[in-house]
Every structure is written in C-alpha cells, then in structure tokens.
Amino acid sequence: MSPVYLDNNATTATDAEVIAAMLPWFTERYGNPSSSHAFGATAAEGVRLARRQVQSLLGAAHDHEVVFTSGGTESNNTAILSALDSQPGRTEIVTTAVEHPAVLALAAHLEKTRGVTVHTVGVDGEGRLDLDDFERALGPRTALVSIMWANNETGTLFPVAALARQAHAAGALFHTDAVQAVGRVPMRLRDTEIDMLSLSGHKLHGPKGIGALYVRKGVPFRPLMRGGRQERGRRGGTENVPGIVGLGAAADLAARYLETERGWIEDLRDRLEQGVLSRIGHCHVLGDLDHRLANTACIAFDYVDADALLLMLDRAGIAASSGSACASGTMEPSHVLRAMRVPVGAIRGAIRFSLSRDTGGADIDRVLDVLPDIVGRLRTQSPLWRDRVPTFA
Ligand SMILES: *Cc1c(COP(=O)(O)O)cnc(C)c1O
16 A cells, blocks of 8 residues: 655655656756856756746746745745844844744744844634734834744644734834745735745745745845855855756646645545544644644644654554654654643644645545544553543643
8 A cells, every 4th residue: 555645744745747847957957057158048047937937826026036045944044134134223023932943943043142032922722823912022123023824733824914014014024934835825925015935845846955035126135145146146056956947847836736726635634634533532623723724634632642643653654743843753742732722631642634735535534544543542551541631621
C-alpha cells in the first residue's frame, strides 16, 4: 500500500510540472542572469517570467514588488529587520503568540540584543486574535506589525487586511507571514494595505530553499543580504534560477487550481473530522472552525500521547504531525496550543492532519480505518484513560 501523506503544512510534494519546468535550468540554460551575453539574457528572461507568475498569484500591482529569497525564514527575517533599520525612530514591533519560530525567534533575539520592545498579542481559545490587546500594543514607536495570514498548526486565518489598516493608522508598517496561505487562499494584494508578505516555494508544491518577499512599491527597504545588485539591490547573491523558475511554475499551478481545489480539499478535511468525531470519543477539533484553511485539521485526542499516536500512524503508513514540525521532537508542548490555553491534557494528544491537492478519498478512508483501533489501544495502556478526567472542564 502506498503511504498516506497528511503533513502538507510541513512541506508538500514538488509537482511534476514544476520539476519539468526546472530541469532545463540545470542543464543547457545555466547562465547567470547578471551576465550580458545570450546565456545571461536567457536566465534573466526565466527569472522575469517567474516574477510575473508570483505577482499574478499574489494579485500584486507590479512585478518588481516580488523579491526572491531562500524561503519563508529569510523573508520573515528580511521584513522585520528592514522595518526596524529603515525607521530608526521606531523601536517596537507587534506580533502574536502563535507565529512561526521564523518570526518569534528573531523577535526574541532582537529584544535581547538590540533593545527592541516586542508586543506579543494573545489569542482566545479558538486561536482568534485578541483585537483589544492588538489595539493597545500599537503606538507611535511601532515600526512593524508582523502577523501571520494562516497559522501552520491550526489553520486559523487572521484578518490581515483589516489589521494592516490599523497598523497604518498608527503609522507602522505591516508584514504578514503568508507561507501557509499563499496558494491556498485567494489574494489581491493591490487592494490591501499590506506592505510586506512572506511566501515559501515548498509549501505550495514548489522546491525547497526558494521563496519570496513581497515589498509594496514605495515601502522603505533595507536588504538583509548585502552583495551584488541582484533583485534591484534588495537581495545580493546570484539568483537561484532553477528554484525561481520552479517557484514561478508552482505559483502558476496554484493560481490555476486554487479555487477548484479548495472546495474538494475542504470536503475531504471535513470528512476526516466528522469521521474521527463519530468513531472516536473524547476528541476535539481545535482552531477557529469558521475561519481557517481548507486543508488543516488539528485534532486533540484525550488520554493519548501524540508522539505515541504519530509513531503508530507512521507504522501504519500514515504521516501526520504534532504541531510545528520544527518544534516536534523537542518534547515542548506546542506554543500555539498553549497560547490558546488548550488544557495540557488535550495538548498532549493533539495532532495535525494537513491535506493537499495530492490527497484523495482513499487516504482519508485509510486514516478512518486504522485510527479508532490505534487510539483505542493506546488508551487502554494509559492510566489517564482509567481515570478519564475531562480535559475541557
Ligand atoms: C514553513 C513555514 C515557514 C518557514 O518557511 P521555510 O521556507 O521553510 O523557511 C515560515 N512560516 C510559516 C507559517 C511556515 O509554515
């Protein structure tokens, strides 16, 4: 039986069309886009087309608002540091308790080493942003508001367009980590006040090690990577031409299929959740059920240890994850679920299934076939099951 991959928020399979689009750029089209001869011109043309493809997926007004980077982490680091460096009078940033480590680790570092004040806005039990807390955090010294578009663990969507307007009213710039949203949520950045947006190739069926930062025309910018004049001086270093072409092809595919995919991926996800809830007692779907990604199901199984559950699923050929793949294996309970004040008993057994256009009904059936038995077996081995103290009191 072929394995079932339900960990698409950690990474996605590279689409065969993307690979086909990339291949010539490893072989005959190996030029450096900065070179003035024909080899260079060909490479520059490949990069130019990819920039247009990403622009189109984002609904951006200008293709030069797209700056290619090495991925989501670099884009987030660039946006935050750029906002601080370009506005010396402003030394505060506003972010949330549920961001990816690519934002939170840098914020903690800047707080420690640069005297930056970081306001971390909390969320409620369903992962929704505390809007009063957000308003209070904004002030005349806010350089940047950085809030993710979609959470990687629960799929919860934040109202980034409205938050960007509020940030601007306080004179601050607005950045969003949209790594989980790009290619999954329709967007038209030209109709918003979002100043900067991060995306990553490997989360939308493109290659790893390539991403982009959208920087709205006119927004002050300081490069993170200083070097050559590539990317209009905004990111030094010879362009990763095969990666950029792959990201462009992935963006093109996403733009073509986003609307049709979303519906059936959501149907499969709902079938998974309903199936789990009807077959297995004492479990809870976490997150903002009315505002979330179509592909993500975060389910807490009471009286079960998530790591044991994932191991048993893995043995049955099913790949899922507990929270952020970056944090799993550390034995640290998910910072996202903790910020939501999910009871520790429920966090202990919380796992994430994340679907993609590669997911089929047979994959969901396999999970529903094996999961009740696995959860049942783990529960009978657990002293928690004997006592059965309710997690959500
Ligand atoms: C995966 C992810 C990142 C990191 O992107 P990389 O390209 O792997 O560096 C950042 N933010 C979110 C929300 C992610 O899911």
